[in-house]
Amino acid sequence: MNELRATVRLQLHAGFTLDDAAAQVPYFARLGLSHVYASPILMARVGSTHGYDTLDYGRVNPELGGHAALCRLVARLREHAMGLIVDIVPNHMAVGGSGNRWWEDVLAWGCASTRAHYFDIDWDAFAPWLQGRILAPFLDRPYGAALRDGMLRLAHEAQSGMFFIHHHEHRFPVCPRHHAALLSDVGAPADLCAELAALAPAPVADWGGYPALSRLAAWAATADGQAAISRIVGRHDARTACGRAALDDLLGRQSYRLAWWRTTPDLINWRRFFDITGLAALCVEHEDVFDAVHGHIIDLYADGLIDGVRVDHVDGLSEPAAYCLRLRQRLMAVRHLRPGTAPQHLSIHVEKILHDREHLPPSWQVEGTTGYEFMDQVSAVLHDPDGTALLDGLWRDHAIADPTFADTERNARSLILNDVFAAELSGLQTQLAMIAQCSADTRDYTMGRIGRVLYALLVEFHVYRTYFSDDAQGGHQAGHAVLKAAAQDARAHLSPSCHDMLDWIVGMLGRTGMRDVSIREAQRRFEHLTAPLAAKAVEDTSFYRYGRLLSRNEVGSDPGRMSLPVASFHKENMYRSRTCPDTLLATATHDHKRGEDARMRLAVLSEVAARWHDLVNRWIVGNAHLRRRRMTPDRVDEMILYQAMLGAWPLEPWPDADARQGFQDRIVAWQVKALREAKRHTSWTDPDAGYEEGCREFTQRLLDPRASGGFIADMDAIVATMAPAAAVNSLAQLVLRLTLPGVADLYQGTELWDFSLVDPDNRRPVDFMLRQAILRQEGSVRQQAAHWRTGGVKLCLLQKLLAFRAQYPHVFSKGSYEPVEVSGPAGKHVIAFLRRHDGIALLVVVVRHCWGLVPSPHDLHLDTSLLGQTFLLLTTPANTQWRSIVHEDRVQAHTKRLSLSFLEDGIPVECLVQVEGGIS
Template sequence: MNELRATVRVQLHAGFTLDDAAAQVPYFSRLGISHVYASPILMARPGSSHGYDTLDYGRVNPELGGRDALCRLVMRLREYAMGLIVDIVPNHMAVGGTGNRWWEDLLAWGRPSQYAHYFDVDWDAFAPWLHGRILAPFLDRPYGTALRDGVLRLVYEAETGMFFIHHHDHRFPVCPRHYAALLDSAGAPHALCDALRELAPLRGAPLRGACMTDAPALSRLAQWGKTPDGRAAIARVMEQHDTGTACGRSGLHDLLVRQAYRLAWWRTTPDLINWRRFFDITGLAALSVEHDDVFDAVHGHIVALYADGLIDGVRVDHVDGLTQPRSYCRRLRQRLMAVQHLRPAMAPQSLSIHVEKILHDREHLPASWQVDGTTGYDFMDQVSAVLHDPAGTAPLDGLWRDHAIEDPTFATTQRNARVQVLNDVFAAELSRLRTHLGHIAQCNIDTRDYSMGRIGMVLQALLVEFHSYRTYFSDDGSGGHQADHIVLRGAAREARRHLLPSCHEMLDWIVDTLGQAGLRDGSIRVAQQQFEHLTAPLAAKAVEDTSFYRYGRLLSRNEVGSDPGRISLSCAQFHKDNLHRYKAYPATLLATATHDHKRGEDARMRLAVLSEVAPHWRDLVNRWIIGNAHLRQRRMIPDRADEMILYQSMLGAWPLEPWPDAEARQVFHDRIVAWQIKALREAKRHTNWIDPDAEYERGCREFVGRLLDPHVSGAFIAEMDAIVARIAPAAAVNSITQVMLRLTLPGVPDLYQGTELWDFSLVDPDNRRPVDFTLRQTLMQHDTSLRRQAAQWRTGGVKMHLIQRLLAFRARYPLMFSKGTYEPVKVSGPAEQHVIAFLRREGGNVLLVVVVRCVWGLVPSPHDLSLDAPTLGQTYLSLPVSGNGEWCSILHENRTYPQDARLSLSFLQEGIPVECLVQAQDGFS
């Protein structure tokens, strides 16, 4: 069985099941993949397209085929000596709607529920009328209106004998202890009502499908409810709570006010919610997996699947959303390792654990977490940045400043977005933290005069300047917190600049309070947890889901895990980052595309070329802004910033060849419009998800329609065709370089489904469209040389060819990549800034990788991507002489180079300008 060598991400749902994935295993194997890396497989909300809305952690999703289909997939994988990694979602699960028995038990019983501590509920909320109750903000209109409109209904479930309040697709349980009062007034038997009065929350682990309370009493109710007297009595209960009458509305309201939850309009959520969500999604409630029993309930089935040999590793979703990430990761490894001896002989004894984590600039994953690395956002940023030209910074800055007066820099864009999102989206969370800090302040004579209002003002200033995802002060036993202190104090320094001097002492107190380490219990620890649970969603929503859609200097840098304020990365720093990864996390994942990326990996590489042709792009955009002004028919719609972002998004997704017909053009139009609506709403400048501005959105949609109408905008379309054709060869070389680096640098390459061919996708759901595996299998059958693939590079087959070649080499020499050294190679000569070179060495085997960057000025050929660059022949690599003989090309058959301490790069002019050379003890050829 192979160790983890290369993964392919597959997105599972009802339209692409576990059996569909099994059918592609032979193709994945031929491509060179060692492990399928699947989206969540446990039971999710019906119809889920992604699986992150888990309803039941105890079984494989039947929509994906259930456990039987999982067994078939694994059996197929084992036939090809492959493994399976699954995405797990310990941070949150789906609530609202129906089907979550933990959540429904919590709603039914409130604090006494055995699941009360599964969810992070503030039972002593800042709103007095919420004390001891849970806000349920799922109504589509205000509560009173919902009652009058009859969209709240009391429903009796005959099979279980339970009562629920229904609201469209939502159901809210009535506390079973209230059944006696309901039925007594309707003439139910006294003995039955007495039994119902004694009902109490279920204790111990319930069987799947069991009701949320004492089963015998409800069984009696269900049986009696099927008798003529029972049906008549229940009908009277329904009549007494029928919202079609004033008495019925009063009766239903009286019943609702006695429940442990308070139904509310969804618009009240930002201000009033008293339980932790996933980011700002009310349909996903956060879980408290820091408790051992909650951890076991969430992970028990995953651990069993590992013990049964049905999975070989896990990818942990949004690890920073957990209260104690370090403790969680260590416990997860411990639990999985404890059952490793139970795995069948045909299953490997290895285990991989990767975490989805956004690393801030110069932030590193702590070794104490005991994971194998991240899912690759950090690498995605590094490899993209090193392929951008810093020379483009000034002209692109100028272009953006000329047309986006509001937020000329990313720093101001981000700051303004943080203020808006903090107040509009996370007001309740901010108020809760402010209140808690206020209570702490009252306990000390030196801080008792700190008012709630000023604490809130200072806290907001600190949060606005806090750019990392979070600190880890509240994590048990996490050791030193030097990095946490640096981040927290750095944010305080920036916040101080925006606060009055009279607030500086209070700022210092807040920072000192939040930065205390080693606390076991107490209110300070709670404050730390609240702060750490606020900074992560604030970063995600204000930066990735707001600022990235507002700031349009260069969209290829607006990617998850990246800093749009930094266009490029030097080769020297790139080598340092690779060396750190080699030493600290050699098995981390290397990704260039994910299910969450903002645009496809090859769209980014095309846009990266704009950093090299920035003056030309500036002139072109200025001409379009003037020339397309007449296409606006509704005031200034879109505004200049949105228009500039639109042009870049079109450029990134524009087809390599002209549209073959009107239908293809319409498909492109629809993709752009869908992206545009999402982008505009995420930006929250003119419209948003909560209060869409129909006029602005319609005007933007009409503008796109006219831009893409050849009868109206023929000149624009021709110019877009022309600029895409001009930069496409350089973009393709960028993409090939990106592939080469991902497959040879320290780490485990991850392939996102379908991106073995060109990927010009937009943000989800565009990047989750069905993959044409038949096309890919057909192209793979054409086993041609790299030179022939280069001659038809527009098909994308050249990318697949390189992936297949390099992964085959990794399979032949796995230790070179899992254990081999990483040694930057010195490049000297006139083209040195265009070359990245390094060695991987293991035992007596040596791999030399040479790629090019920023190649626009080297004039890549539109015919075969070869470079017309005489300077390459005058540029040299300084190499150690090992005595292992000549260099053999991995990419080109029968191509060798002499072993020379000073190797000319003239060979990069011989076709596609990338090369992998090997000196192997086994005589590789």
């Protein structure tokens, strides 16, 4: 059984099940992949397209085929010496709707529920009417209107015996103890009423675990019972005044308060996943909650059905370091139970966004991240810094406000704090005010001033979070540095009278060693606010507002940084080689903002900034007549639209009207999401139908040859002109992902060109039959390059490098990483390095910023003489020749000063190998 060396990420759902994945295993094996890396497989909401809305951690999702289908997939994988990694979701569960037994138990019994501590609920909320109750903000209108309009309905569930209050797809349990009062005056058996009145919370698997409810269900099935239930429902019919009063009274006695969904930002007293009210945060720091969430996953590992896990949103957990250590310990404890056919290797990867100069804490003891930081680094090194000034100027000329990304982010953080996380900020503010009252030195720190200081600090806090509330974290030097930097920036926006308070708050949030419960709670609240604030303000707002160059607006990236020097790129690779050589290397994910090859096309704009500057200015004037409404879209949204189209524009003309319409539909769907995420003119919570319709009409006219044939011709021309350089970028990105320190990750379908947009566009069905047909052609890279627009050259290169990884896995898992010095006129265009292990040497060379090197539109070869005058300065022993992995017929004589002239023949990427004792 192979160890982890290359993965393929699959998005499982009812339309692509575990059996569908099993059918593709021979293809994945032929590609040279070692593991399938699957989206969550446990029971999720019916119809879930992603699996992150878990309802039951105790079974494999039946929509995916259930446990039997999982066994079939693993059997097929084992036949091909492959493994399975699964995505797990320990941070949150789906709530609202129906089907989450844990959540319903908490709603029914309140803080007395045996599962009340499963969820992160503030039972002592700042609002008096929420003391000891849970806000349930799932109503489609204000509570009074919902009651008056008959949108709340009492119903009895025959199977369980429970009464629920229904609202659309949502159901809310009536406390079982309250059933006695409902039944007492409709002729129900007195002993049944007494038994119900005496009920107490119990850790049962479902409502059938309460004998009194089972007895009620049986009685309700009788003629007398049916009549009685009908009378109870009738007495609580909100369509009558008496019914409304009775239903209101019944709801007033529950442990939850039903509320309009718009109350959420101001009143919510439980933690969500970001701002999604349908996903409630779990407290896996409690050992019994950890066991309940992970028990089945641990069993699957013990049974040899999974070989590793990917932990979703690890920064959402209260104690990530402690969690990762516990997870590894629990999985390792059952490793001896695994069957002999299963590998003993265990991999744990965490989904984490790392800010610039931030690294994964070694105390977590995981293999690495899911690769966002690599996606940023490899993209940045392929962008040309020379285009920065012109692109800055173009954006500054047309941006209505916020000309820099720093300005954009600061304003977005302010917006999100006010409009989305007001309740979380208020809770943290209250907690710090309580701490301040405990000391004579700080008792005059008022709530209002604490709030203003916190606000300033949070606006300037640029990483996901610190870890001061996690005792297993180890050193906190990085956390202190982050707090200090944020405080320094915040100080400039605060009056001098607040500076002492700022220092005190930073001291509380960064305190280590002896801490009382109140300080730890303040740290926990702060750390649970900064992560969702970063996600919502940066990735889900600023990325849709700032349009200097969209290829840098990617998850894990800093759009304010255009490029990365090669020396810095080498430095990051050497660090990864030393500290986490098994981290994943991704260039596409289910969460990316645009496809990996769309980004590489847009990266070429950094090289042709002057041409793009003139073209956009011409479009802005020339397309003005396509607007039906004045300044709809405005200049910001118009400029972002042009780049989105450029990235996704097809390489070949649309074959027919249906294909053109399909592209238009994709762009329009993306545009609605982009406009709402930007929250400038419209949003998900307050959509402006007029602005959205104006933007849609403008976009449709742009893509109508009768209305804007000139624009379409311009776009066709610029895409055709840029496409060869973009393709070389993509191939360079592919080679780097497959040869640098780390585990190469392939996102489903990206074997061919990937010009996708943000989800759901990047989760469209994959045509695996087409990819298998291309792979069966078995042509050389050179032959495929002659037809590079099909994407076959990318697939061919992928397969060749994966085959080499399979043949020499230790070159990548244990081999050295050695930057190679480049000298000569094309030196700035080249990235070169060596990987060496046990007599094998791999020399990797790719070009970057290749627009000026004139890649051929016919076969991507470079039409330049500069490479022949540029040399690699090698330190490998001169004992054998180099053999090409990419170009089968290429053998290169060894020399200490190796000319790059070989890159002029064929595609301009190369992997040369030396095997000690001669070429094998």
